[in-house]
Amino acid sequence: MDNILELKNINKIYGNGEFKTQVLYDVNLNIEKGSFNSIIGESGSGKSTLLNIIGTLDKPTSGEVHINNIRTDSMKRAELADLRNQTLGFIFQFHYLLPEFTAFENILIPYLMKNSKPSKEIVERANELIELVGLTKVKNNLATKMSGGQQQRTAIARALINNPAIILADEPTGNLDSDTTEKIYTLLRKVNESFGTTFIIITHDRRIAEKADRNIEIKDGRINIDILR
Amino acid sequence: MLLPFKIALRFLKSSKGQTILITLGIAIGVSVQLFIGLLIQGLQASLVDKTVGSTSHITISSAETDKNIDNYADIIQTVSAIDGIKVASASLDKTAFIVVEGAEGQNDSSEYILVRGLTLDKADTIYKFSDSFIDKSTMNMPSLPNEVIVGKEFSETLGYTVGNQFEISIATRDSYKTETVTITGIFDLKVSSLNKTWVVSDINTVQDLFDTGTIASTIEIQLLDVFASDTILPEVTAALPPASLLRAVDWKAQNESLLSGLNGQTISSLMIQVFVVISVVLSIASVLIISVIQRQKQIGILKAMGIKDGMSSIIFLTQGFLLGLMGAIVGLLLGILLIVAFTTFALNPDGTPLIPMKLDPGFIALSGAIAITASTLASLLPAAKSKNLNPIEVIRNG
Ligand SMILES: Nc1ncnc2c1ncn2[C@@H]1O[C@H](COP(=O)(O)OP(=O)(O)OP(=O)(O)O)[C@@H](O)[C@H]1O
Ligand SMILES: [Mg+2]
Numbered sequence: 001m002d003n004i005l006e007l008k009n010i011n012k013i014y015g016n017g018e019f020k021t022q023v024l025y026d027v028n029l030n031i032e033k034g035s036f037n038s039i040i041g042e043s044g045s046g047k048s049t050l051l052n053i054i055g056t057l058d059k060p061t062s063g064e065v066h067i068n069n070i071r072t073d074s075m076k077r078a079e080l081a082d083l084r085n086q087t088l089g090f091i092f093q094f095h096y097l098l099p100e101f102t103a104f105e106n107i108l109i110p111y112l113m114k115n116s117k118p119s120k121e122i123v124e125r126a127n128e129l130i131e132l133v134g135l136t137k138v139k140n141n142l143a144t145k146m147s148g149g150q151q152q153r154t155a156i157a158r159a160l161i162n163n164p165a166i167i168l169a170d171e172p173t174g175n176l177d178s179d180t181t182e183k184i185y186t187l188l189r190k191v192n193e194s195f196g197t198t199f200i201i202i203t204h205d206r207r208i209a210e211k212a213d214r215n216i217e218i219k220d221g222r223i224n225i226d227i228l229r
Numbered sequence: 230m231l232l233p234f235k236i237a238l239r240f241l242k243s244s245k246g247q248t249i250l251i252t253l254g255i256a257i258g259v260s261v262q263l264f265i266g267l268l269i270q271g272l273q274a275s276l277v278d279k280t281v282g283s284t285s286h287i288t289i290s291s292a293e294t295d296k297n298i299d300n301y302a303d304i305i306q307t308v309s310a311i312d313g314i315k316v317a318s319a320s321l322d323k324t325a326f327i328v329v330e331g332a333e334g335q336n337d338s339s340e341y342i343l344v345r346g347l348t349l350d351k352a353d354t355i356y357k358f359s360d361s362f363i364d365k366s367t368m369n370m371p372s373l374p375n376e377v378i379v380g381k382e383f384s385e386t387l388g389y390t391v392g393n394q395f396e397i398s399i400a401t402r403d404s405y406k407t408e409t410v411t412i413t414g415i416f417d418l419k420v421s422s423l424n425k426t427w428v429v430s431d432i433n434t435v436q437d438l439f440d441t442g443t444i445a446s447t448i449e450i451q452l453l454d455v456f457a458s459d460t461i462l463p464e465v466t467a468a469l470p471p472a473s474l475l476r477a478v479d480w481k482a483q484n485e486s487l488l489s490g491l492n493g494q495t496i497s498s499l500m501i502q503v504f505v506v507i508s509v510v511l512s513i514a515s516v517l518i519i520s521v522i523q524r525q526k527q528i529g530i531l532k533a534m535g536i537k538d539g540m541s542s543i544i545f546l547t548q549g550f551l552l553g554l555m556g557a558i559v560g561l562l563l564g565i566l567l568i569v570a571f572t573t574f575a576l577n578p579d580g581t582p583l584i585p586m587k588l589d590p591g592f593i594a595l596s597g598a599i600a601i602t603a604s605t606l607a608s609l610l611p612a613a614k615s616k617n618l619n620p621i622e623v624i625r626n627g
Contacts, residue, residue, distance in 0.1 A: 006391070057621045082535065098239075098531075109232070113540070158534075
């Protein structure tokens, strides 16, 4: 199978001079297209740092990041913006919806960055995604007028709207109850199977990690265990 | 590409209180700027009108003292064809005196007068004699030979009224002669020296009384716009017969202190307006910078989702533009209301406005345009802040 993502000798050092702290050490990692991966590890081990580097939000101090065989760590800001908009979908622990917009509008925002008006097809797609994440009843609520779980599901639908190749999720269920967590993982798995979307998910929940195709454990900035199931 | 506008609008809508306050702030700035600007404009217009509204704006006379203009009718004809000239009128000014009978036991005395022979219908446009008659129903401009009009002070000190005749003494080459004239009207030009000494008649009457033949001493010109004299004066000079030793002088040469006063006023008015605009700009900039900080999370997440830096700055430029637009509309309405109220309620005892202000559409449009441009410029700084925001800061810190 093809690799959709390749990391080569990634180092990340924060700060400078006396206050330097190295967070990632020579990380090499390949992710297969269409796979469902979990990253686990202790708090402070460098998981979020790694995910942000993969998502082009952060730059490695040294090393190379290739997405779809294109090197991204030396791209310009405008190119990165395009890449994030078209190829990557983010789901963060704190859902980060725009509180001034409704659930439906939030979901369409990544699409509207490239197109001036929502087409009929995209409105249909948005409604399908809303259906998929079970938000039909609250789709016209402002983001602030929804429960935490509903907001997180809205963020998932938003991450999917442009049909990205990779979804990066940083503890997407970190502050949800276990029932909702279970439902959301089932949902992500379903998306993975039906759209062939690649998932890289940071989680603390071993039960969840066990459901992934591959478990990558980070320890002190290095890949400690890497198991294919 | 509509997204930034949509987001800007939504940001403004979702913090209504802030939006209303800043709009009001801009509006008050705009209305003050408009009011001050038009007030000073009105003040200057009325000052200029009071000072030179009823005088000659460009005067043609001989460059040599005591010389006259022979071919004045021709000159008036050519000069009248120049654009921007309201009226050109000939004038023949001569001094004479009148004998005032002394009271019982006192000697008679003589008073100097200035006999002004004018092309009356045209000169009336300049001096507005007929409008300034102290009793319009019984008074007329001279129409027959040897008819004159005199000033209010003149008629009061001598006890003359309409219909009275009096004698004027005119110096001739070796002695003097006496002529009788009839008063048809008494004017009040609001300047007592003129009211005291002017005896105004038709130019032909004065030519006959003084045996001068058809000459004039000056040609007086009034312009449609007094400030156009800068461009019209050279045209008038060029229209004078060559080698005639005539010269044209405009009102500015005789009103330097008025002009420097006007200049000072214009500068201080501009200063006030500029500072009002600056304070508007600063307040918008500060509110929008706070708004960028408030919306940092939203900007960060938009960038994570791939919004271009340019679009993220358009969000704030649009907010600045919209705030300026709303502020300008409300401010112009407020300013116009203020001006209408001021000209309706702040009145002279005679019911005319204390300071006549004109709602100059050009100036109003300019005020609005300045407010909108300034607000948009004020949002440049917040826009740059938004442009440079790195999403990782927001993502990392929650
Ligand atoms: N901006 C920064 N400057 C300096 N050090 C940083 C910075 N950001 C993160 N770190 C350090 O890098 C290390 C890794 O942080 P990271 O957020 O990647 O951990 P994590 O594995 O995601 O932890 P958690 O499970 O708690 O989210 C931590 O020790 C943290 O203190
Ligand atoms: Mg983390």
